[in-house]
Amino acid sequence: MTKKEVCAILEEIAMLLELSGENPFKARSYVNVAREIEKNESDLEVLVREGRLREIKGVGDALEQKIEELVTSGSLAYHHELRAKYPKTLFDLFRIPGLGAKKIKVLHEDLNIKSLDELEQACNGTVAALKGFGEKTEKKILEGIAYARQNQGLHLIHKAKAEAEKLLEWLSEDKAVIRIELAGSLRRRKEVIKDIDIVASSKKPEALMKRFIEAPNVERVTGHGDTKSSVVLQSGIAADLRVVTDEEFPFALHHFTGSKEHNVAMRQRAKDRDLKMNEYGVFRGDTLVPCEDETSIFKLLDLPYIQPELREDMGELELKETPRLIERDDLIGMIHCHSTYSDGKATIEQMARGAIDRKYAYIVLSDHSQTAAYAGGLVPAAVMKQHREIDALNATLKRFRIVKSIESDIRADGSLDYEEDVLKSFELIIASVHSGLNMNEADATKRVLKAVENPYTSILGHMTGRLLLMREGYPLETDKIVDACVLNRVAIEINADPRRLDMDWRHVKRARDKGAMFSIGPDAHSVEGMDNMQYGVGIARKGWLGPEHIINCMTLEQLFAWRKGK
Numbered sequence: 001m002t003k004k005e006v007c008a009i010l011e012e013i014a015m016l017l018e019l020s021g022e023n024p025f026k027a028r029s030y031v032n033v034a035r036e037i038e039k040n041e042s043d044l045e046v047l048v049r050e051g052r053l054r055e056i057k058g059v060g061d062a063l064e065q066k067i068e069e070l071v072t073s074g075s076l077a078y079h080h081e082l083r084a085k086y087p088k089t090l091f092d093l094f095r096i097p098g099l100g101a102k103k104i105k106v107l108h109e110d111l112n113i114k115s116l117d118e119l120e121q122a123c124n125g126t127v128a129a130l131k132g133f134g135e136k137t138e139k140k141i142l143e144g145i146a147y148a149r150q151n152q153g154l155h156l157i158h159k160a161k162a163e164a165e166k167l168l169e170w171l172s173e174d175k176a177v178i179r180i181e182l183a184g185s186l187r188r189r190k191e192v193i194k195d196i197d198i199v200a201s202s203k204k205p206e207a208l209m210k211r212f213i214e215a216p217n218v219e220r221v222t223g224h225g226d227t228k229s230s231v232v233l234q235s236g237i238a239a240d241l242r243v244v245t246d247e248e249f250p251f252a253l254h255h256f257t258g259s260k261e262h263n264v265a266m267r268q269r270a271k272d273r274d275l276k277m278n279e280y281g282v283f284r285g286d287t288l289v290p291c292e293d294e295t296s297i298f299k300l301l302d303l304p305y306i307q308p309e310l311r312e313d314m315g316e317l318e319l320k321e322t323p324r325l326i327e328r329d330d331l332i333g334m335i336h337c338h339s340t341y342s343d344g345k346a347t348i349e350q351m352a353r354g355a356i357d358r359k360y361a362y363i364v365l366s367d368h369s370q371t372a373a374y375a376g377g378l379v380p381a382a383v384m385k386q387h388r389e390i391d392a393l394n395a396t397l398k399r400f401r402i403v404k405s406i407e408s409d410i411r412a413d414g415s416l417d418y419e420e421d422v423l424k425s426f427e428l429i430i431a432s433v434h435s436g437l438n439m440n441e442a443d444a445t446k447r448v449l450k451a452v453e454n455p456y457t458s459i460l461g462h463m464t465g466r467l468l469l470m471r472e473g474y475p476l477e478t479d480k481i482v483d484a485c486v487l488n489r490v491a492i493e494i495n496a497d498p499r500r501l502d503m504d505w506r507h508v509k510r511a512r513d514k515g516a517m518f519s520i521g522p523d524a525h526s527v528e529g530m531d532n533m534q535y536g537v538g539i540a541r542k543g544w545l546g547p548e549h550i551i552n553c554m555t556l557e558q559l560f561a562w563r564k565g566k
């Protein structure tokens with residue numbers, strides 16, 4: 001079990017304890033230990049083997065045993081017991097934004113609510129009448145139920161990707177595989193994923209079907225046919241495998257990559273050319289037109305190769321040539337990283353080394369600003385100290401630069417979070433909203449506009465504040481913000497944290513066409529967090545961006561020159 005998985009279970013135990021009305025300090029202790037484990041640099045397995053778990057702050061007898069059980073056996077009886085006390089459907093209530101264990105406990109105990117449906121029915125004044133709820137809360141809950149329903153069965157991309165890669169590796173080991181690829185929304189690099197689609201070609205489909213349903217991360221089999229099988233993985237993500245002949249493979253891969261809208265448009269285009277297209281092939285009359293790969297399919301329909309990310313029926317069938325989209329290796333700089341100065345887990349030096357290991361030429365260090373006290377935001381004295389440390393490090397690092405930056409909170413009135421003499425000391429400033437997220441569109445737009453117009457702002461961070469599958473962003477007049485960013489030479493961030501991926505790719509292309517520039521930021525709070533860059537690259541590609549649209553594809557000199565308007 002990985003550290004992350006162990007921590008997720010400890011946090012779930014805390015939630016279950018709160019739900020059962022246990023002493024809140026007890027619940028808290030699980031959360032605290034999870035935090036400490038994350039911070040600890042040693043491998044958990046090593047700590048268990050050497051009997052050193054108690055070195056972790058907060059770990060006593062009871063937790064030592066539990067962590068040991070988790071690490072060695074991969075599950076924990078205590079956790080299962082706690083879970084078994086509640087109907088499974090009750091846990092869906094946790095997906096309602098703003099509804100925590102305390103309130104869910106009341107709903108469950110006082111109204112015997114066990115599911116989203118039952119809660120919805122009770123939102124007829126019954127919930128409002130509960131002590132501590134009221135009409136406003138009831139209305140919020142109703143909105144939250146709609147949001148939770150909309151997101152039901154969706155998963156964040158990094159989770160789905162990790163699972164899909166395990167499956168692909170497992171299947172690829174089988175000699176019966178001729179070709180195999182990931183399809184569906186994961187291949188299109190969408191921000192959230194419904195299920196994992198894999199397409200393979202083989203002469204022995206039954207053998208592959210069998211191997212698929214026996215994969216180590218399969219929880220249950222929901223369908224087992226000759227050429228298609230479906231499973232649900234331990235993580236709750238559904239996965240499908242389709243096996244076709246090698247001749248059919250490119251057509252099946254294209255079809256199951258989607259999107260539906262793209263496929264509809266492609267079929268119409270085929271029709272216009274007296275061809276018929278489906279998942280098995282493109283046919284002239286009844287005869288298959290052989291295509292060895294997807295490029296040949298597109299060519300048959302007088303199209304250049306269209307990258308999977310673009311297949312959303314957003315103008316890709318008008319392309320005359322394959323666009324040059326940004327790739328990971330185009331990135332020169334790592335923008336938007338946190339360190340131990342605020343809420344990051346690694347020191348500035350460790351972060352810099354992490355960026356060097358990943359072949360970057362500079363890192364833009366943007367810790368939180370003073371208003372974000374909950375995240376260890378930097379008071380002016382800490383800023384000065386950090387700048388001295390950066391100067392010292394820069395003096396020792398060869399061919400690498402740490403850039404003095406800050407992720408300044410955008411305060412409620414739209415101002416940045418320091419006086420001018422401090423603002424002046426940064427080389428780049430990312431401006432982000434972190435609090436007061438309940439704004440109407442007019443207020444939010446005004447607030448963000450003011451920050452964009454501030455001459456010290458260089459990048460607008462995670463534009464809408466959304467947390468995918470958890471919280472909708474505040475409403476914004478996107479066009480107005482984009483226009484201001486273009487006018488003020490402020491780059492729009494594509495926040496690469498898989499929980500954010502904000503700005504939404506659906507707006508990126510339009511912003512690009514208005515002349516906007518973008519910054520891809522991992523918002524890394526640890527060295528591994530830098531690897532989130534890949535998800536930002538995916539979203540940039542979905543927004544039709546090439547390296548020329550992205551400021552971290554510039555050298556530092558070019559970047560500063562761009563800011564100055566040269």
Ligand SMILES: [Zn+2]
Pocket residue numbers: 407432434461462
């Ligand atoms: Zn932020």
Ligand SMILES: [Zn+2]
Pocket residue numbers: 336338407523
């Ligand atoms: Zn950040």
